[in-house]
Amino acid sequence: MPNLDIQQPRTEPKAYNNTAIVFHWLIALLIFLNFAMGLYMETFPKHTPSNDAVLFYHASLGSLVFMLAVARLLWRLRHRPLALPDSIAKWQLTASHLLHWLLYVLMLAVPLSGIIHRQAGAHPVSFFGLGALPTVVAQNEPLRLFTDTLHETLVWVLAILVLGHIAAALKHRFIDRDAVLKRMLRRF
Numbered sequence: 654m655p656n657l658d659i660q661q662p663r664t665e666p667k668a669y670n671n672t673a674i675v676f677h678w679l680i681a682l683l684i685f686l687n688f689a690m691g692l693y694m695e696t697f698p699k700h701t702p703s704n705d706a707v708l709f710y711h712a713s714l715g716s717l718v719f720m721l722a723v724a725r726l727l728w729r730l731r732h733r734p735l736a737l738p739d740s741i742a743k744w745q746l747t748a749s750h751l752l753h754w755l756l757y758v759l760m761l762a763v764p765l766s767g768i769i770h771r772q773a774g775a776h777p778v779s780f781f782g783l784g785a786l787p788t789v790v791a792q793n794e795p796l797r798l799f800t801d802t803l804h805e806t807l808v809w810v811l812a813i814l815v816l817g818h819i820a821a822a823l824k825h826r827f828i829d830r831d832a833v834l835k836r837m838l839r840r841f
Contacts, residue, residue, distance in 0.1 A: 667832065668839035669735060676725040677837055680718060680760065681815075687714040688812060712771060713781040715764040722760035729757075738831050752818060759811040766807055770800035 669677070690711045697704035734753075737746055768786060771778050775792040777785040790796060825833035 666735060668836045670732075672728060673732070673734075674837060674839060676721065676728065680721050680725060683714055683718050683721070684760070684811070684815065687711060687718060688808065690714065691808065709779060709782075712767065712778050715767050716778060716780050716786055719761060719764035719768070722757070722764075726757055726761070735836055737833065740829075740831065749821070752814060752821075755814055756811075756818065759807060759814065763804065763807045763811055766800050766804040770797055770804050773797035773800060 668674075690707060694704055694707040694711055697707065737749065741749075768778050769790055772788055772790050773793045773796040777788065779785055822834045822837075825831050826835075
């Protein structure tokens, strides 16, 4: 009879699970879409029907990114990410961890700054017409102006970090030729 008390060594999974992959790619898609929508919105004069229509969807998508980022962060706090290969230099491991946590912070801070900006201007933020988000600030013109600048600045910082994230993933695929990128591309 086999001895069932002997523990087998744990092997690291070769890919992220479906939940991690869905969170990653869904939030990435929404961020890209909302970034493009924000740029498109700027092509219209403010307070015109076209600008307001794009702004409605931009704010709704931003709110969705915020909600998904909260869910993703809560999920992430309970699920350890896959270890990076031993071949990766210590400074790259540190940079990778820092970049990922900065991305989490920005996935929360960018939409939150946009929501506060709208609410400080006395504009409720509708979630796809299903209802308004809870008001977290009263009308406040100095805060509206500050969060307008803050939101735009954070968007560009997020864009730069996302490009760095993509560049690192492509480096792993085409220069290092390791499986780091493949772990997030697993089929369901």
